[in-house]
Amino acid sequence: MQPFVFNTVPQLICESGSALALAERCRRLGIDKPLLVTDPGLMAIGLVQPVLAALDAGGMPAILFDQVREDPPEATVEAAAAAGRETGVDGVIAVGGGSSMDVAKVVAVLLGGSQPLSALYGVDQVEGARLPMILVPTTAGTGSEVTPVAVITTGETTKAGVSSALLLPDVAVLDPDLTLGLPPGVTAMTGVDAMVHAIEAYTSKVKKNPISDNLAREALRLLGANIRTAVHSGSDREARAGMLLGACLAGQAFANAPVAAVHALAYPLGGHYHIPHGLTNSLVLPSVLAFNMPDAAPLYAELAEILVPGVSGGVEARAAALVVAIRALIDDVNLPATLQAAGVPEQDLPMLAEDAMLQQRLLVNNPREVVLADALDIYRAAYGATA
Numbered sequence: 001m002q003p004f005v006f007n008t009v010p011q012l013i014c015e016s017g018s019a020l021a022l023a024e025r026c027r028r029l030g031i032d033k034p035l036l037v038t039d040p041g042l043m044a045i046g047l048v049q050p051v052l053a054a055l056d057a058g059g060m061p062a063i064l065f066d067q068v069r070e071d072p073p074e075a076t077v078e079a080a081a082a083a084g085r086e087t088g089v090d091g092v093i094a095v096g097g098g099s100s101m102d103v104a105k106v107v108a109v110l111l112g113g114s115q116p117l118s119a120l121y122g123v124d125q126v127e128g129a130r131l132p133m134i135l136v137p138t139t140a141g142t143g144s145e146v147t148p149v150a151v152i153t154t155g156e157t158t159k160a161g162v163s164s165a166l167l168l169p170d171v172a173v174l175d176p177d178l179t180l181g182l183p184p185g186v187t188a189m190t191g192v193d194a195m196v197h198a199i200e201a202y203t204s205k206v207k208k209n210p211i212s213d214n215l216a217r218e219a220l221r222l223l224g225a226n227i228r229t230a231v232h233s234g235s236d237r238e239a240r241a242g243m244l245l246g247a248c249l250a251g252q253a254f255a256n257a258p259v260a261a262v263h264a265l266a267y268p269l270g271g272h273y274h275i276p277h278g279l280t281n282s283l284v285l286p287s288v289l290a291f292n293m294p295d296a297a298p299l300y301a302e303l304a305e306i307l308v309p310g311v312s313g314g315v316e317a318r319a320a321a322l323v324v325a326i327r328a329l330i331d332d333v334n335l336p337a338t339l340q341a342a343g344v345p346e347q348d349l350p351m352l353a354e355d356a357m358l359q360q361r362l363l364v365n366n367p368r369e370v371v372l373a374d375a376l377d378i379y380r381a382a383y384g385a386t387a
């Protein structure tokens with residue numbers, strides 16, 4: 001067996017209503033005064049107020065930072081850290097999607113240690129301690145609650161990652177009730193993002209391992225079985241619970257067997273056109289799967305058996321069925337199927353291909369080598385019929 005390392009969070013709580021019991025969780029972590037990080041959209045729909053009220057009632061009033069922007073820029077991280085520093089908080093809670101959780105992770109490090117933000121980027125650059133941290137996802141997508149990564153927007157079109165086991169929280173709280181009102185479009189995009197995490201972890205070239213494989217398989221089963229219901233009948237608690245757990249398991253998988261060409265080709269689309277992360281993945285997914293086929297068909301065939309129960313035929317036929325099933329799923333959850341439909345200008349494709357090649361950190365995990373001409377071919381295929 002190949003040697004491998006697997007890291008994840010020390011505690012995962014998966015229970016309806018568990019976001020209303022954070023005071024006790026804080027106390028057990030030695031927190032007296034938590035900073036609660038969230039975004040203005042979640043405040044506007046009233047999702048966070050009951051969590052704040054429950055913290056109050058439990059004798060653990062939180063300092064609120066509710067200004068997280070999507071794809072959070074450095075200024076958001078600095079503002080949240082300043083809010084925590086000025087008020088002397090001793091723990092950090094995030095209630096939100098990947099954006100809020102990623103901000104909270106970096107803030108916990110900034111407040112617990114002495115490094116500036118600029119020193120944290122890259123792999124294993126975080127030194128020393130961080131404040132105790134609890135992450136509560138409200139999207140079923142990024143899996144950030146169980147990944148050692150935070151993604152921060154550092155320029156007009158660029159993102160940078162902080163990657164360190166210190167970014168794993170002390171506790172991840174999965175409360176499906178928080179996702180009942182997630183709009184259909186966000187449910188679809190973030191759900192496909194999670195499915196991509198599972199698929200890319202399962203075919204990850206360098207760090208694929210037996211634990212990630214099992215997590216990825218169960219994640220894909222849960223996500224595939226529940227995404228349509230979650231999109232079209234959002235208040236279905238069982239479907240929401242399946243999605244939230246599926247996204248979390250996929251997060252545990254790709255935290256240890258990293259994502260690859262789908263994410264590498266998706267990032268430039270987010271950077272240049274501010275297309276949401278999940279949709280960028282969905283737009284290039286079928287074309288990357290088709291490109292990877294010569295090297296990944298046996299693994300795709302295994303995944304097809306999960307997504308298309310009862311699928312028959314040889315390896316090639318079953319692997320092809322995975323791509324057909326993914327295309328059908330993208331259509332069923334009403335996501336645009338082509339770059340053209342998403343408004344990406346055709347003349348930009350060469351520039352996007354150049355940008356994607358910068359993501360070597362991800363491309364090395366791809367089951368098939370991707371060179372510049374391949375990236376352009378994949379974007380052309382993803383562009384749509386006329387490209």
Ligand SMILES: NC(=O)c1ccc[n+]([C@@H]2O[C@H](COP(=O)([O-])OP(=O)(O)OC[C@H]3O[C@@H](n4cnc5c(N)ncnc54)[C@H](O)[C@@H]3O)[C@@H](O)[C@H]2O)c1
Nearest residue numbers: 041042070071097098099138139142144147149151181182
């Ligand atoms: N840390 C990681 O491992 C990791 C992995 C992948 C992506 N990311 C990052 O995560 C971010 C994307 O996160 P995301 O996709 O979870 O979305 P998000 O946090 O950016 O939120 C997207 C929108 O959905 C809304 N929303 C969230 N939960 C809701 C709910 N329950 N009901 C109604 N509206 C809700 C938010 O208000 C926001 O407007 C990006 O910055 C991406 O780069 C991080």
Ligand SMILES: [Fe+2]
Nearest residue numbers: 142193197277
């Ligand atoms: Fe992702």
